[in-house]
Amino acid sequence: MHSGLSIVAVCVAALLAISGGGLFAASAGSQVPAPELQDLITHDKGNIRTTVSNWGTIGGLSHLGFPSGEWPKGSGHDYLAELKYWMGASVVSGDTLLADSDDDYAPLTSYATATDYRIRLSTDSTRYEFDRDDTTGAGRDNPAYGWRHYDPQTGEWVYNEVWDPQTESFYSGGPSSLQESIYRFNDAGLGSSLMGLEMVQTIYQWNYSYNEDVMFVVLDITNKSDNDYENFAFGLYCDFDIGGPDGSGENGRLGDLVASDTSQNLAWTYDADGYDPGWGPSVVTGVMGTRYIETPDNIGMTAFRTGEWERIENTNDREKYAYITDHIYEESLPPTDQYYVQATSGINLEKGKTIRIGFAIIAGYDEEDFRNKSKIAQTVYSNHFVGPTPPKPSKLTVLSGNNEARLSWDNTAPESVDPLLGVADFAGYKLYRSTDQGASWGRLVRNNDGSLGPDYVPLAIWRVEDASEPIPHTYVDTALVNGFEYWYSVVAFDKGDSSAGVGPLQTAYGRPGSDDNAGAAVPRSNPAGYVPVESTLRHEVEGGATASDGNVVPVLFDDSQFSGEEYEVGFKEDMYTTSWYVVNRTTGDTLAVDMTDQSGDLAQAPVVDGVQVFVFNGEREPRHFKQVSFSAGADTTLELGYSYGPMGSAFGFPIGGDVHFRSTYQLRFTATGSLGYSFYDDVTPINLPFEVWNTTTNQQVLAEIYHLDADEPGWDPRNRDYISIVNVPYDNQSHPEAFPYGHSWFFRLDTASYNYRVGDVFEVGGAPVNGADDKFVFNIPSVNKEAASAALDQVRVVPNPYVARAAWETVEGERRLEFVNLPATATIRVYTLAGDLVQTLEHDGSGTFVWNMLTSNGQGIAPGLYFYHVESQVGERVGKFAVIK
Structure with missing residues (x-):
């Protein structure tokens, strides 16, 4: 591995972090842009997670704690030491010019202001001119909302053109992929332009099961000079390091081999024995590489060079240009730390002309898997980024409860239409749970050949034959341990596309906070005296009629959605049917109407104001x-x-x-x-x-x-x-x-x-079934003060004693102590054995307060015995706990 951003710049980065400067600093042997011009984003929508800088580099920052070609996402396995660009040409004078990412590139402004050099990122609305009123493309379910692409010919930011396979035409709309980044840069890193080149880089990423292991990179290169470059050459410098730190100062790089396939425009790096001590004996190393998916005039890959980075670092421009223009296809060195340069040359880049170079970064479990994914990458790119698409992810809401998590999600997935097929081909949901913050999602599936993965055994699965059929949109996960964090992801899958040779596709697992279909829960105790929604139900009967034997069970899934305090379930009937409705008695609003299921079917019970309403009918049999x-x-x-x-x-x-x-x-x-x-x-x-x-x-x-x-x-x-x-x-x-x-x-x-x-x-005798005279009424959750007061003796501290650490602490240096079974509102004071006040904690919400074990001065508490005093409107409680080093 070699950081072409320069080892010196890396050393300075820590100082810049302290001084508030940029990511890297220019220094001897490096022409990294000035700190105020630097920007960095993380592409993380797919299964390859990596940083991208705004001056022609991808990855190269794992030694600073940033992801650098991490694959699979969340594994901590960084494959990409650095990826850089070489661009060169010979001019009429006989001179040779070559620009590269180490010395020559500088970011250009990507916004209206002359000082904003940030990379635009479609998944971060603060990084472009987000405009909710810009609904261009909304009719195709892809509104722009201010998203634009840069047109190098006009120099303007214009609407993205998205391909519609149903009409075989482009339409103006939002991003083509689930995550896109765009920035501009040139070759004026030394103060003046070397070749007069201006570049626009766009990266596309998806999390679909068939292309989540691919990143698509498109470079539009414009010749702004007065020179015609008749033999322009482009080199893709790739240094993949297969392995992680093993404690000896190495990261597995010394066992790497490289390979290429010119017929497929492919190049890749892999480990010689498929094992790396830094990643442990249970990890089989994968393959990562690149494929040219577009070159000018379909020239393709014209050279493949490899070597040890130390020997290429000090070569001059003429030597580098010859390196990428000579049509040489080298074989791998013996296992060692080696790079490769994948080149395409013989390009006619006249003044004012824009050419496009497209390549894909691809990860695979082995060479066969890598090759298969590279073919998919080419197919998707050639079809204007349109391929078989899984249903759109449904938005997941997670409500933490006492030893449980309640999950609910919207109807986005069943209603979404596959753009390639033009139909809603939704086939069901899988629900996954992770207890290690997304590093895994349960047990790996055992395949028919005995192999494991890559999918996991879901916590639950629901299937439908037709997208219009009812399907559950809620789940209650019970028997959880309070205080521990659980991640959930609801994944939608489709029927697959046999005509395209693609099996069922599913959305990615997602990550809480960044993906709609994922969420996290930390179960906790309810407040003392808590009265849940289902305990507030009462059955009212009008006109002296006989009450039915029916029942209603309201189940809370989102306590942020209440729009009133009292709700009514009533019935309407005629000769043909009996239906039921839900009314907010506080506001008078009707929240659900014409509901007919009275069997408590999970798939048909509506969720209104965050409460799922299950209606059960009395037995449809005569009383006598x-x-x-x-x-x-x-x-x-x-x-x-x-x-x-x-x-x-x-x-x-x-x-x-x-x-x-x-x-x-x-x-x-x-x-x-x-x-x-x-x-x-x-x-x-x-x-x-x-x-x-x-x-x-x-x-x-x-x-x-x-x-x-x-x-x-x-x-x-x-x-x-x-x-x-x-x-x-x-x-x-x-x-x-x-x-x-x-x-x-x-x-x-x-x-x-x-x-x-x-x-x-x-x-x-008439059957005891629900009718127009029956009303079921429930209220929002509340606290019974008498019950809360009686429950004060259940307030306690966990763990007690606190010995070195708590089992739920997952972050190094983190300490967490919990006060549980608290009243909904309380003041907690912690004292030393001598009676000195250590900390005052204000609690408002659930029955649990999580304390970071810091004093009022921000210092960690020392080992010893402590008293606590809980003061609330329903009474007081005094207790003690111990902290053992």
Whole structure:
């Protein structure tokens, strides 16, 4: 490894950090830009994480703690020592000119102001002229919001042109990728331009499973001089170091080999034995390299050179130019610390002309994987950066609770459309959990060939056949340990694209704070006396009606979304359906309407104001079948033979609204009876010895008869003839239009119930189902002061004693002590054994306060015994804890 930013500059960097200067300082042997011109960003959307400077370098900063070609992201394994650019040409005078990243490049302003040299970054709205009102491209679900690209021909910042494969045309919109960076630089690092070159560098990065291991880099090079360069040459200087520090001063670089494939414009570096002591025996080293994905006139790769950096460092411009213009393809040195230069030459760069050089930085698990990904990179680039796309990530919200985390996410993923296919091909969600801050996401999947990974076994998975099908958007993770940090990522996947030879794609795992689909939880105790949402539920019944046996379970997922204090779940019904709604009683706003599921289905329960509302119906079965009136004496002469419940359930027909089933019906045997009709055709009349009455509405209704014996078309209990009650007003006419939604119960009387008499009445009791008279009301969480006061004796400190460190401390030097089961608002005072005040802590929120164990003077507390005093509106608590060195 060699830092071409110069070893001297690196040494000065620490001094600049103290003095407030730039990232690097110019010094002997280095022409790094002045501190006030320097800028640095981190590209981290994909699986390769690296710094990018604004003067023609990528990586090279791992020794300063910055990621430098880290792969996989979060692993801490930096592959890229440095990547730089050489550009050269010979002029008419015979002189040879060559500009490189070590000495000659300087940033240009990328903003309207003449002093702003920052790199534009699409994922950081502070780094460009973010404008929420700029909705150009919004119709394609890609609004610009102020994002622009630089046009080197006009010298203006213009809208990005994004390819639409459905119309085979470009449209103006936002970034082409999930993360883009743009900056301008020239070759005037020494004060005046060497060759008159101006460059625009754009980097594109995605986190899709098929291209997350690729970074696309595009350089637009414009000749601003008065000279025509007939043999312009470009060299991509790459020094990849495969390995990490092993304690001996080496980082694995001495075991590196390089290779190339001119037919594919490929070059790469790999470790000779696939093992590096700095990364440990469990890590198999990967491959990282580059591929030219565009060169002027498709010239491609014209040279591949390699060597030890010490021997190339002091070569002059003429030697470097010859190095990249000679068509030489060198073989790797024996395992050692070696770079490679991948060159393309013979380019005609006339004055005023702009050429484009495109290359991809690619990481793979082995050479085969590297080659496959390089082909994908070329395909994606050649298709204007449009490829199979996984669903857009849904936004995840995480609520920490007592020994649990409650997760909820929006509907972005199912509604997103694959731009290549033009359809919503969402197929499901996977939910992952990490206990090591994203270094891993559970157990690696074991593949069919016995290998492991790269995917992990999800915490939960849900699949749908069609994107429009209901799917869960919440999850409660229980049995967690309070005080420990848990990361979560909800990953959407699709069906894949068989026509493109691409299997199901999924979004990346994400990182809390930078990716919408990821979040973190630190479980903690609830405040003393805490009354959760579900404990506030009450069932109100209007008009003296009988309450249903239904229930509502509100579950809190986001306590920042409340817009009121009291909420109501009510019901609306008609002949065809029963639906329910949610109203904010405080504001009067309707938050959900026309909801029909009453089974508590996780996929269909809406989330309103941060609360998911589960509705459960009472059992759709009559409360009773019994005789309630007798013609003479008290003997029961009418009994139930068999009931199928709702008629629709018996035959697989739709079931109407619960208004039909909540009603109580009576078969009243009278002297005149009534006219029923055949179930088979709804129109054939049948004389019945009874009338059917809906006693809830006090209306006579209709009956249809399902007779098993075709030769006995009348109604006779001995023939096991079934009665289907049709809940429409009786008018001596048939009502075929009432089928099937107006039909309610389907049953028969016992075969011994033939000895009926005038005056007998058989009753079918209404089912205890939810209806318009039922109201379920719940309130936002609260604190019961009496319960809080009674719970003060549960306040305690954990861990106690504190011995050297707490298990949940993950950052070196960090100390964390927790006061738990606190009242919602309290003042905590910590005293020494001698009664000296150590610290005063103001608590407001959950039941846990995390203390960094610093005194009021900012010093760490010493080992010893301490007292604490908790003062609150619900009472006081005194306790003690010990700190052991």
